[in-house]
Amino acid sequence: MASNAARASARSAESTAIDPCRRRAALAIGLAPAWLLAGVPATARAQREFPERPIRWIVPYPAGGGSDFLTRIVGHQLAIDTGQPVVVENRTGGNTALGAAEILRAPADGYTVLSADNGTLVFNPLLYRNLGYNPQRDFAPVTLLGRFPMVLLVGPASGVRDARAFLEDARAYPGKLSFASAGTGSPHHLAMELLERQAGLRMQHVPYRGAANAVADLAGGQLQTMMCDLAAALGFIRSGRVRALAVADSVRLPQLPGVPTFAELGIAGVEAAALVGVVASVRTPAELVARLQQAIASAIHNPAVHRRLAAYGIEPVGGTPAQFATLLHQESERWDGLIRELNLTLD
Structure with missing residues (x-):
C-alpha cells in the first residue's frame, strides 16, 4: 500500500520507536504516597501502574501496508496518551x-502485543494443518482496531463500465478472466471466491505477495480484476487508474457514494473485509488485557486519529475483548464452509 513495502518485505524485522510527543506529568498511581503502596503486592502495583515502560507492538506484515499504517497511527497516539514509547516491529x-510466534515467546505481561487480522486468526487455522499456533488456545483478544472494506475493481483497459456488465462478461466467458489477490488465503482472495460462488462465476486466481503489488499490476493492465481493500485501492481509484464497480459491504461506503453494494445488484451474502485487531498472550492477566483495551480504544477514538483512518479508507472500531472474540467466532463459522468447499490448503 506504499512504495516502500517491497523493500520492507525483504527484511525479516524492522523496529521503529514511536516516541510520545508529550508525557503525562505522572500516572495516577505515581501520585500516591509511598505508605499507601507499601502493603500492595508488587504484581498488583505493576498492573495499576501499567504501562510503566515501552510497549512492543508486532506487525506480521511489511512496513507501509495497511496493517502497518493502522498500527503506527494508533500506536503514535497511544504513546502520547500513556507517556510511554510504542515500538513497532515488522516481523514478516x-x-x-x-x-504470531513472537507472542508465544514473549512474557505475558501486556507489554508485547500483535496486530492480527482475520488471515492470522480465522483463515490460517483453516488453511494449515500444521500452523504452530492456535488462536483460541494461545491468544487473548484485546480489541478490533478497524475494518478494511473490500471493493471490486477493474483496470483502465477494461471496457466494463459497471458491475452488471462485469458480471455478464464473467458469466459469458467462464475461466477467461484472471483476478489478482494479496495472496492465497488472504481476505482479498477469499472475498473474490465468495463472489464467484454467490454469483455463479469462474475465474483464474493469480496470487501476489501483498495488495500493493497486485493493485499496481491491475492499474498497469497485467490483470483484469481483483477484490481489494479500500485502503490499498483508494488512491488508485481517485486518480482514475482503476475503477470501483461494487463494494462487499452491507451499505455503500462514504468514500465511494456512487458505487453500489452487491446486495443492491441482487447478489446476497457478498460481504467481506480485512479485520485488523490486537491480541496478547492468553496468559496475560485479565486486568492488563482490560487496561490495554481501554488505552488502545481511547487512542482509536481520538478525533484526529479517527478522521485520519477514515480518510485512508479504514473503519475505526475499538470494541471490547468480548466483542472481538465473538466476531472471530462468527467469522470462523462463516468462512469454514467456503474454504472446505474449495478444498483450499497451504501445507
Missing part, C-alpha cells in the same frame, strides 16, 4: 505465522 513471513 510464514503467512503471518512468524509474527
Whole structure:
C-alpha cells in the first residue's frame, strides 16, 4: 500500500520507536504516597501502574501496508496518551505465522502485543494443518482496531463500465478472466471466491505477495480484476487508474457514494473485509488485557486519529475483548464452509 513495502518485505524485522510527543506529568498511581503502596503486592502495583515502560507492538506484515499504517497511527497516539514509547516491529513471513510466534515467546505481561487480522486468526487455522499456533488456545483478544472494506475493481483497459456488465462478461466467458489477490488465503482472495460462488462465476486466481503489488499490476493492465481493500485501492481509484464497480459491504461506503453494494445488484451474502485487531498472550492477566483495551480504544477514538483512518479508507472500531472474540467466532463459522468447499490448503 506504499512504495516502500517491497523493500520492507525483504527484511525479516524492522523496529521503529514511536516516541510520545508529550508525557503525562505522572500516572495516577505515581501520585500516591509511598505508605499507601507499601502493603500492595508488587504484581498488583505493576498492573495499576501499567504501562510503566515501552510497549512492543508486532506487525506480521511489511512496513507501509495497511496493517502497518493502522498500527503506527494508533500506536503514535497511544504513546502520547500513556507517556510511554510504542515500538513497532515488522516481523514478516510464514503467512503471518512468524509474527504470531513472537507472542508465544514473549512474557505475558501486556507489554508485547500483535496486530492480527482475520488471515492470522480465522483463515490460517483453516488453511494449515500444521500452523504452530492456535488462536483460541494461545491468544487473548484485546480489541478490533478497524475494518478494511473490500471493493471490486477493474483496470483502465477494461471496457466494463459497471458491475452488471462485469458480471455478464464473467458469466459469458467462464475461466477467461484472471483476478489478482494479496495472496492465497488472504481476505482479498477469499472475498473474490465468495463472489464467484454467490454469483455463479469462474475465474483464474493469480496470487501476489501483498495488495500493493497486485493493485499496481491491475492499474498497469497485467490483470483484469481483483477484490481489494479500500485502503490499498483508494488512491488508485481517485486518480482514475482503476475503477470501483461494487463494494462487499452491507451499505455503500462514504468514500465511494456512487458505487453500489452487491446486495443492491441482487447478489446476497457478498460481504467481506480485512479485520485488523490486537491480541496478547492468553496468559496475560485479565486486568492488563482490560487496561490495554481501554488505552488502545481511547487512542482509536481520538478525533484526529479517527478522521485520519477514515480518510485512508479504514473503519475505526475499538470494541471490547468480548466483542472481538465473538466476531472471530462468527467469522470462523462463516468462512469454514467456503474454504472446505474449495478444498483450499497451504501445507
